[in-house]
Amino acid sequence: MSAGIGTPLSRSVADALAEVDLTALTPGSPAFVDAVETALTSFFASRRALVEPLGPVFIDSADALEQFVIRGGKRTRPGFAWTGWLAAGGDPAGADAPAVLTACAALELVQACALVHDDIIDSSRTRRGFPTVHVDFEQRHRAASWPGSATEYGSAVAILIGDLALAWADDLVHEAGLAPAALQRFAPVWAAMRTEVLGGQLLDINGEAGGDESVDAALRINRYKTAAYTIERPLHLGAVLAAADPALIDALRTYGTDVGIAFQLRDDLLGVFGDPAVTGKPSGDDLREGKRTVLIAEALRRGDAAAGARIRAGLGAELTDAEVDDLRALLTDLGAVDDVERRIADLTATGLAAVAASTATPHAKQLLRTMADSATKRAA
């Protein structure tokens, strides 16, 4: 591994990854997920020297963060980052591959901050089948019969655990062992990504509160909260690590923006029409939650005053299954569903065309086609 900007604390991450075969990793595969988790687990181990002097309370919080991160699913963002690196000619058998994979894994810590804080903001009680972090600490407070508000305690601890995740995301990047020149290319993209995702979350909150019902507003939230953060910037981060040229970066970013928005549009459709047995969420969940999606904005744009009133009355209400069915029929009849399906198809096509015309490696083009399929054609 090249001489890094990091510290000896990172040694254990490099050591752990040195034992993993990185040459045939397919993003999303169990082997890829394992490799990312190896990087994350050894990073958490490297934090112990910092955490332990602060005593058991802090150790418990750091452990809660580690468990949350390790429970994380498909490692989508590291997968796109790794693919961006491969696309620009990154060599998984090369000396810098472990450092690159480690930097990709750091995206999972940014994501942990986003999710832990989002769960406070949305008052979500469970995630991935477990209590959310603020609920976990609320329950610990109750179990210990401490004085004061258990709810406020839970939120306070979760705010700080999210902050810790954000701070540690940077630490992992800077201790990944990247060469100084690679880190120099990485830093501004990393900065942009974090600003964009926080901006996207702020837009989302304001969209819900301020009631901007336009299609453009919903698309802008998709762009920054999902597309930029989940696909575009991860691909961009990987590409700059392999010193991609500007034309290839543009192509990957076009793919990332377009397929990323298409991914979110598919999510919007599943949130209303998805099969609960497949999605694991209640039928019509997004309607009951009152989400302001492109699907809803498009229906409002197309509908007359009466249709608009029916949609607005249903959003965020306690709906019966029959009422959910009625709203679904209305969205379909207005043509909003077809419109969103057409957007998904168009965006996927433009995204794939940009990559097809680029200098990305054939292997990466193949991966990106598969990833576009699973992002935009999934049932859950």
Added chain:
Amino acid sequence: MSAGIGTPLSRSVADALAEVDLTALTPGSPAFVDAVETALTSFFASRRALVEPLGPVFIDSADALEQFVIRGGKRTRPGFAWTGWLAAGGDPAGADAPAVLTACAALELVQACALVHDDIIDSSRTRRGFPTVHVDFEQRHRAASWPGSATEYGSAVAILIGDLALAWADDLVHEAGLAPAALQRFAPVWAAMRTEVLGGQLLDINGEAGGDESVDAALRINRYKTAAYTIERPLHLGAVLAAADPALIDALRTYGTDVGIAFQLRDDLLGVFGDPAVTGKPSGDDLREGKRTVLIAEALRRGDAAAGARIRAGLGAELTDAEVDDLRALLTDLGAVDDVERRIADLTATGLAAVAASTATPHAKQLLRTMADSATKRAA
């Protein structure tokens, strides 16, 4: 300025500081405060290219963060960092001085995150005479008559603004224009500082909730929440930028820990005995807030069961002025006040002795003596 790890975005910060005379800055002086604010203001200007594409909602949030940061007071942490750099021979007339001052200024963004999130956690309504960030956005929500909870909206926005401050703190460090070798020395200390302050805040919350009444527990919170974060690590950060040797770093860290704890102990005394006309806070404020300080822990350790019961009953209660006077008399009679004064004197002495025996420059030794005085002998 040396070739940096940063991006062209930082150019405006460097340009702005190139016009400031850094050669005779005394930490805490108006000229020093101005120089830090110049770095911060030009950094915020450099973010606009990232912020503007996300639209007016995000621009408003970024503006709120900037106003919060620019209102910040004495720039204590950048002052200690600058002093650490001077102590190890940093040359304010040298080419790297603007980059160093910029990296020092980044501490104010970490502090902004800590304060914005702390104000949510403590449900504080005002700071520095202005509404806290969550209250500000709560009021904007009410003024706009948006649907939903104004309180939850305010907290949500403030959580994200705090996150933005933490992310931007890193961006400022990496765009400061530090030489790669300097950044390499800076990064692990920066990482440790952020972990420690978040750990200190977690200990503080748990101390209040979990009711550990020991002197050791209170001292540990002081160590990490205040001393490490306010003095020790800022000095350490500055010292490594000037490539200080390990013995000098040890001396500065000893000073930072000891004077930092003494600073907090003085704060604890002022929180109970301070003159409202000087401190700007209600008389006996810490008693009414129920703060678990070393002063209180020491009084509980010294008192019998009856004294302990009186103290515990008063903490966090709605106290009359006469009741505040009674508790003050009790703390004094138990010898807790003398004990804390003795700790302040002893810690200040050991901290100053460490620096006196070190290779710090005479000018820095002089500054550190003055700074110890104002940290530990103040009336507000």
